[in-house]
Amino acid sequence: MTSPLDASPAGSSPTASADLPWSPSIATDPAALAALARSFHEDGFVILRGFAGEQTCAELEAVTRTHLAGAVAPVEFEADLGYPGAPANRDAAGGGTVRRLRQAYGRDEVFRRWATDPRLVAVVESMLGEPARITLAHHNCVMTKHPHYGSQTGWHRDTRYWSFVSPELVTVWLALGDEDERNGVLRVIPGSHQAQLEPGQLDPAEFLIEAHPASKPLLDATKPLALHRGDVLFFDSRLFHAAGRNASNAVKLSVAFAYFGASNRPVEGTRSAEFGSVELPHTPRG
């Protein structure tokens, strides 16, 4: 088993890989958590392979499939977003394709158990540097990518419409199946959570304009993050990411929650302050 701590020169702080197998000892090892946090801050993301066990994935998938089959509200339809590849409207072929099952936290105990899993909370806390809260206003969903009608998502930062006193949030993305080039793998630009953009580099919907000259060096650094069932991607919510369409014949399902630190808060009167948040117990370590 690979250690979460890579060898580092004598006297320097150990560094962690941004992509490593999950080991239960990480959640209780302050040095391992600190190394993960350093890697997260540098690259803007960390993948923990096999973090969610088969039983957790199976329970989440079962509820997801039932709710998708009945389009149980609240849902977001592909047709309503109109991203490239989406049906033109709800009456068009595929117009009933669900993009997201929203408000996952309120849907079933399995989502609440997952989002508050103490191991997950330990990792997120180390990244935020303080006790964490779940925002119920953003993500808090199952993202789907359907064959035929699932759309392409351009380069964006999750924080584009989010209003918090500090923009530092962590998005936690759990793959309930394989995610790869065939079915709309998530791509990221490592380090782009820190990128300063030029005026005019974003379109009115705050997607990165790929043809803008200043976007080239960013896009040259693109990295696809292939995931397997149970792998968890933690990313800084300011990290630029994008995803293609699904050319396979199976729907892709990913559970996404976002977390902010106890000293942070949504700005009053904005959408980010709607729906509330979930305070998570802090477990002192070390």
Ligand SMILES: O=C(O)CCC(=O)C(=O)O
């Ligand atoms: O199309 C996708 O799978 C990516 C979705 C996404 O990044 C988002 O909705 O924030």
